[in-house]
Amino acid sequence: MTEASSSAGPGSALLGPADVRRLAAELDIRPTKKLGQNFVHDPNTVRKIVSAAGLSPDDVVLEVGPGLGSLTLALLPACASTVAVEIDPVLAARLPLTVAERAPGLSERLTVIEADAMRVTADRFATPPTALVANLPYNVAVPVVLHLMAELPSLRTGLVMVQSEVADRMAAGPGSKVYGVPSVKLAWYADARRAGPVPRSVFWPVPNVDSALVAFTRHEQLSTVDRKVLFSLVDAAFAQRRKMLRGALAGWAGSAAAAERLLVQAGVDPGVRGEQLDVGAFIRIAEVSSP
Incomplete structure (x- = not known):
């Protein structure tokens, strides 16, 4: 055998x-x-x-x-x-x-x-x-x-x-x-x-x-936000890990000022880095950025 x-x-x-x-x-x-x-x-x-x-x-x-x-x-x-x-x-x-x-x-x-x-x-x-x-x-x-x-x-x-x-x-x-x-x-x-x-x-x-x-x-779907929008946001947030989100998301949002407005609207501190946010926070940012 x-x-x-x-x-x-x-x-x-x-x-x-x-x-x-x-x-x-x-x-x-x-x-x-x-x-x-x-x-x-x-x-x-x-x-x-x-x-x-x-x-x-x-x-x-x-x-x-x-x-x-x-x-x-x-x-x-x-x-x-x-x-x-x-x-x-x-x-x-x-x-x-x-x-x-x-x-x-x-x-x-x-x-x-x-x-x-x-x-x-x-x-x-x-x-x-x-x-x-x-x-x-x-x-x-x-x-x-x-x-x-x-x-x-x-x-x-x-x-x-x-x-x-x-x-x-x-x-x-x-x-x-x-x-x-x-x-x-x-x-x-x-x-x-x-x-x-x-x-x-x-x-x-x-x-x-x-x-x-x-x-x-x-798990159950967390949001109806467009997945492509969310994933592009995530990519941008981690592309320059050392930058605070207001700077890291400047290109994605159109400007640092626009990024800061979206972050504040989503209840996220513009001075944090992407590695500090859970998926729920990223979803909130994506939701307020979507028309």
Whole structure:
């Protein structure tokens, strides 16, 4: 019995280190750190991720960048179905075969969409996904999450593995040194928190950075203000972090005087910096600026 078979979860045989290397060799994939190709090869880690995601049997899970299928095989027994969005045509074609080989009883629960997660649209999903669970490429993690939360209102929960520093920024609150654009924009959609570290040793090849899990739960829409207006405001507020808001928002509002008038009208001190405001304060500013 192989390591992966002996450590299999219910209904599926998870991939171990030897399985991951064998699949990569079969597909002539030579993962590089430069391209961010780091495959999870530890069955215990993917089990922990699925457990931490708190999935229900009715959930339709969206997985972004399934790669060789390590996490996919752990997700399939835990939910109604899994939709894997994979940009690489070779990996997208191999994934259903891997599932058929290692979890034949669960093959019908998998749908693979060959697409860029940054551009995938709601009409590509036959059934709206309810949960996002993914090991995200480090360089696009935040844009992918924000795009999917905007495009798929059906997504109620998420658990994503990202670079540890990105996890800090996504889950940060006002006043933190790492609080910034990702923190506020994700807070527009959901309540987020760090959900634990992920050791480097569970990846192949071993990355140069630490990883962590971020969990989030969508909340009710906070305002009817135009999201594009709000997000442009947030971008402006953090573009020059050292500036007080009256100066940082001068270009966005038309002048420093106009920015100060809007801030006062929104009940925000013009002398504070963006990192001191929660999403609610940014919403008030955006609301008073909108006709």
